[in-house]
Amino acid sequence: MKRCWCVSAWAVICVWCLGRTLQGGHEARFSQEQRAYWAFQPVNPPSVPEVSLRHRVRTPIDAFVLERLEKQGLSLDSPAEKHEWLRRAKFDLLGLPPTPEEIERFIGDDSAGAYERLIDEFLASPHYGEAWGRHWLDLVRYAETAGFNADPLRPLAYKYRDYVIRAFNADTPYDRFIQEQIAGDELFPESEDALIATGYNVMWPDESNASDILLARQEALNDLTANVGSVFLGLSIGCAQCHDHKFDPILQTDFYQLQAFFAGIVPVESVPVGSHDALADYQRKLRAWLEETAAVRNELHGLESTAMAMAGREKRMKFPPIVLDAIDTPVEHRTAVQRQFAFWSQRQITVSDQELEAQWTTSQKTRRDELRQRRAELEKQKPQPPGRLAAWVGTEVQSEPPATHLLAGGGYQRPLQEAPPGFPVALVNGASNLAKVTSPRLGTSGRRTALAKWLSDPGNPLTARVMVNRIWQGHFGRGIVADANDFGTQTEPPMHPELLDWLASEFVARGWSIKEMHRLIMLSEVYRQSSHRRSAEQPDHHGMEVDPANTL
Template sequence: MRTPVDAFVLAKLEAAKLAFAAPAEKRTLIRRVTFDLTGLPPTPDEIDTFLKDNSPDAYEKVVDRLLASPRFGERAALFWLDVARYAESNGFKSDEARPTAWRYRDYVIQSFNADKPYDRFVLEQLAGDELFPDNPAAVIATGFLRHFPYESNAINVEQRRQDYLNDITDATTAAFLGLTVACAKCHDHKTDPITQRDYYRTQAFFAGFQPVEAPLGTAAELAEREKKLKDWEEKTAAVRKQMEAIERPIREKAMAKERFRFPEEYSRLLDVPVEKRTPLERQIAFLVEQQVNGRQKISATQMKGPEREKWEGMAKQMAELSKEKPGDPQTAMVMSDSGPVAPPTHLLKRGDWRKPAAEVPPGFLSEIDDRDADVKPTARGTTGRRAALAKWLVTEDNPLTARVMVNRIWQQLFGRGIVATPSDFGSTGDRPTHPELLDWLARDFQHPAPLPGEKAVPAWSMKHVYRLIVTSAVYRQSGIADHGRKADPDNALLWRMPRKRLDGEALRDAMLAVSGQLNLKAGGPSIYPDLPEELTKSGAYGWKPSADPTDRSRRSVYVAVRRNMRYPLFALFDSPDRNEVCARRFVSTTAPQALTLLNDGLVIGYAKKLAVRVEKDAGTDPDKAIDRAFTLAIGRAPDTEEHAAARGFLDNHSAQPSTAIADLCHALLNLNEFLYVD
């Protein structure tokens, strides 16, 4: 046994008269842990260094290096982005872009890399604006609440408001509590002790929600910009007033046409002063204004005669004056509240927004803590409700929050959680295979005991959980064993290490890495890699590749996430569409996967780049080229039989050696040994 984890797993194995498999060989182990912690293959130099290091803590040094790498956060963030249903477009038919959504993705990556305590991670995502308003990262974190699909041209905005609230409620409870609370939307949960009242009490925490594009910067920076903007507005007031006089009738006509689309009960709210609107009316008016105000753009083509000439002259003048205007601040897609008072929340009969029943205050799940929340408006003008929920989630008395997160980490490393239904800890979810281990991990997560060689560990350290698991004997055992196949055919007791196939993101990154093309630039706006030709020609769903070719080779976590057009390789290898929480990806095996790896032009391009790298390193010697190709692609030299087969292939195609090496490299990228981690 290497860590306390092993005692729990071994107890289950011994009860079934089983034992661990033999330890994995070092080459297998470094490939496994490097993919699991960084999503990338180890380099030949990293493999050689580990193989030559015979010190007792050689493996622990590898683990420490990987956890300290910026690549760790880029890998660990992926499963959380699935849970957060992170996307950079609205979905629905129009699927408009969300140009600042990427800031949330960077926040998640940075949080994992910095080993941000998980309780702080939870607090920031639900109520960063309320609890840490002067911390830009904490405000960006509330983007978690903004990732619902959004129908930008919806007419029945009150129904849409309810849809958004339902999504926020469902995503929050699934992500942090691992419960299917959504099943209580229309009636009491059929199997779990969650009532319909519980559902709407939970939803009441979010009733005051207000999507915001928040300016980023320090208070001093924003104040300085505001001062410069005020000076500029005073300087340009006369010209802008004259242009406004010409534009007003055009704008009003366009806005009137847009307003006509809405029921009168909604459109009339635009004529009510903001201070006289009820909390619910403020939210409804906001959703209407987002569409109506979109008709405010004015151009010269909408004017005639002298007015057009006058407007165009002033427009040129404003173009010159605009050079002095302070630039717009950077913004982030975040969540706040529409005011200090939230609209009332009602229990909805059969979940129908048109059939409100009794009003319910914000409160907690009755089976855990049957109290109404004590909430007070904040000094920043928000309700304080989300802060109350976030604090409750991370209290030590909450039995679920820590368990759900350690189970997600376990799933990431073993392919299946201790609870195999990671967002359903209820009665219909799978029973934990090692309940005592889950309990112990949750307690250690909150009150960690340092491992040998580990410095003092803060509470809720996510890296500590990763280190605890990957340094255990159960993680370090071989995946090649059959002694438990009869007693435990599903390997639920972990008598061997499960074999895992690379997901689409890791597969693309691995092909980029071994071919020498991977660009490790971190953060910033998302990138658009090359698409298959048939999609490039598609006006509806294709995209224009990033202007800088090197950007197209950045890590997969930075590829734009479009709801209506997932990157084809990711979709093919089971990435979710991010319309809702994805707690565990399916792993399918289909013919199109094999056909794509054999025939897709992008994959063939990776093979050709790998061949260029091989020839650069090995020269024209075919034996050296074979050894180098194997070493780069799968981290080992070929055995005698493999070398002979590869040499025979190259000899048969000696007239075109570069093409033959590219074909050999293409074959290596199609090996199970490349696609799977043992």
Template sequence: MRRLFRVAAVGLLGLMFAHHGPLRAIDPPSSELSDDWVYEGLRDPKPPVVPANLANRVRNPIDAFLLAELGKKGLSFRPDAAPATLIRRITFDLTGLPPTPEEVAAFVTDPSDAAYEKLVDRLMASPHYGERMAQSWLDLVRFAETDGFKQDDPRPGAWLYRDYVIQSFQNDKPYDRFIQEQLAGDEMFPGDSQAAIATGMNRHYPDEYNAVNLEQRRIEILTDITDTVGSAVMGLTIGCARCHDHKFDPILQSDYFRIQAFFAGWGPVDQPVFRNADEKTAYEKRLQEWNSRTASLQAKQAELEKPYLKSAGAKSRQRFDAEYAKLLDLEPNQMTPLQIQIRSMIRNQVVNQPKANVPGTMKAPDKEAWTKLQQEMEAVAGPKPAAPPKGMMLTDVGPVAPVTHILRRGNWQTPGKVIEPGFLSAIDDRTADITPTATTTGRRKALALWLTQPDQPLTTRTIVNRLWQHHFGVGIVGTPNDLGVQGDRPTHVELLDWLARELVRQKWSLKAMHRMMVLSSAYRQASTHDAKSAEVDSGNALLWRQNRQRLDGESIRDAILAVTGKLNRAQGGPGVFPEVPADLKAIAKDWPVSKNEADRNRRSVYVFVKRNLRYPLFSLFDAPDRTETCGRRFVTTSAPQALMLLNDRLILQHAKDLASRVLTESGNEPSGIVDRAVRLCYSRAPMAEESHELQTFLKEQSVRLAATFPDAKVAFREAVVDLCHALLNTNEFLTID
């Protein structure tokens, strides 16, 4: 095993034992804040006047709110962070990537407020801004490209939703519109293909498509949708009220099922997505021509398939009891809305799955004949026109929804009283005013409009708290998916409400809110320790310093690819499959590693999300499993993290790539190599003592490696690889200061 010098050893120990994130220990906020504060209407506070000795640190109203509280404790902000530290922080925050050495050098030369504002605007205009901001939202809506459970079947069109989210953030889609599209895009914006794709938010539930008890499966799906909307959009654990009234929050069991009733018309659809009308017209014309020229051959294929489809369908049909199975023989106008939902689930197993699998079940002579017909079709008319990707969307089964019951103890087998769609009684004790359309219930539209009212306290507080968490490591309420009684108390409730109202004043622009936060003195301050401040507020709840944050697994991978020069910045499209560690290949049979190296080096947001096999680097660095909503990732420190960065073959290859780049850009002089490597990895110049130690390491390591590599040039190059490997393992590379 390679010998790594002490910089790496110290960094690894830091990774394993350093504390990441604030402790949040401080006196609770004002006693006049009630336990049910989040259900109360938004306050309309004014930015406070700060003490004169602190006024010079106020860059915008955010600073005024924070400094007013700090002043009461005799505290203030830390000084602004060093320019190199600040540009690294803001670049990672807004793009998820490190700045280039050239970008750092330009900013360090002019770190003025005007230059910083231009930097922020440039980063927000970067195509990588949307990719970075999408990551947290995908955690929230439990986005995945497979079903989960034992089968874990792929969802081929799921990536269209991921790309929709990225573009929505990139284009600064107003947050109210963003929510409306995801809850009811088909109802509110008919004909808009992106709004239809947006409804895929409600299709990311884990699912076992081959389940037999379909009424239970339906309820489990509706439960998942309801719980996710409650946590992700409202910031409440409404799922705790499914079996009984919430034990702590003023959420009744009837409230839970009033919300669930909005989704009772559940009608999943997978539809082709075209970029525009011309593309659709052209595809349909090509397909019509191809079908016309191959009609007789297709008919012969169908005859070969018929007995296999009949046999497979009959076998699948036998899995269901007679009451279920007979639904296959009915027309939609003969069924209730609930029966239509059940029938669609049965049909998928009895008709759709066998149709997709039939060629693989044929006997040899029939398979040979079927294949020959396939070849004849291509000879006659060429390959069949490639179908566009199908988006996973949600609509309703019709203008009438199945009845919603309050389930006793949450058990689908013990339905209680019927309940209509309505809102949370603690805020708005009304039954929803609903107007059905010709094809949908209109229910989801009513919920979307209620959640995006300008004075809606839940939606607005929840999202600005999430933005705050993104930039400061922890939200004003430290439990972003639970602003209720059992969650953390807000440290600055007036600031939270001011931000919520400011979001609406800014026409629901998330970019405007991000910009305000990162332009504040609070954000720009150093993260250095101050003993006096720590005595008063050891957990930094009052934000007298900026918080250091460990990079998430996706950003670690992206940063490594960026500094090696291997990052493929192409955007959008189906998920890619990077290589996995060698010891996983035996069990990763359904992880088809992308053949093209450029595809393997795409950004991490485009890595295929498989529920039953998370990409190992992401999993080790605390990526959620996407089975339920995740509002804040855990940040753990463990030996396997350090061991992977030290020993994994892929990381070693990245170190070689980084060494190649450094040698190409700096030449063979140790001083130049050290300077370039440190600037790439740390976004700063090496300190004099640091440069001396690293150059000494290069010389000593070259001597050590001479026994293995007699060629002095080769030994020196391998020493550079070791140097680069060490830098990638250090705490400074893995954290945002």
């Protein structure tokens, strides 16, 4: 009897949860407390406070920290010895210890601007991009292999790594850095770096021998969606994959509307490069060439795909008809989702030349050779792009991406209503959360452009806060918000919200310059403090009792 009651209760709960999912969407009502949550409010830079110890204020950072210390009867610690500060600074910026020559030179330099010059010297080092680029590569789960059991190489993935290093060394403005990674192919098609940057969109772990291709596609999109949420917004959006977030005002519809921006993404290893006008002209000529040569190419494709299907029939058996249709459809006729299916499946159907040759009859071979010769002649007339780049790139191949649906319980087999591209409801301050998408002339949807511009908009309440918090964490070991990837309600509130907002607004005002934030932090008295514990004879020695976690 008890067992029956448990099963019955479980069934009731399942129906209730599904009902909440279906009825939620944009009609969900957040509590007043959720709507007022600090991270979702616009960045409102406070005035720099006045403090008693003005002689200890080198940057406004010092004033914010001193104000709170003075209220507790405390002050900043004494400055670190020059060799201590030098070691700290070089490890922070370059990940390397100072050389004996650098120590001797810096200790002997008593001129004004000695600290500033050393910071600039470190920021100009190529090792800076390697050290800070590594932090970014960890965030975006960069790898040169695909993961899982087979763990195959991604031979061109290293170009994304090198791009990130170059971007940090060049102090690429953070808003541009975001735009290049999310939609570089749409916004800056003439820039090789911007095209390489879109490798971010296909850095997902990839089970290369997956038999369930539809599941592999969905898991890749889920991974990308969750990563965008944590890296750029500092939110655990991935927790809303199966249901509304249990703690934060993030709806399940938010998860899939964010995913819709990436629905048409396909990994490719070669992309055209050129201006918008030049690429539009190239694509127009290419479409004309494809129409003129369709008869020859389609007949040859039919012969070759039939032979390939026969040679690989045992390997094809594990795939459903929808995937086999994608494999057998000529490349230029494939829809976006068929290209995705083909990407995950075709690499599993490899056959040897001998196996393939055995499928041809004599008459088929004769016709095949005639068609191949004719195709080779036509290829000489094929339009060429202004330039071409070999790189691991995440782009789109059609202006109409496949539909994204809300998934009951997160299962791809149970699609519910369609989810158009949109932004998390809690972040749009009551405005429509649907993205205004303008399709570019380059054969892509334009969806990622809308997302990139929203993420990099100065009015976005999270983007600048999240990044300056990461920079602060890189210098002090802990961010102003303790969990740099989760600004949600389950994370400790910021230990100094006014300072966080001032830094975020200053970041934007200084052109989204990461190097400027390094300078601002490292030239402060807060950063220059000694890390030695004070003795009982020193002033303010009771600071350990008042502020043991050093949060003031």
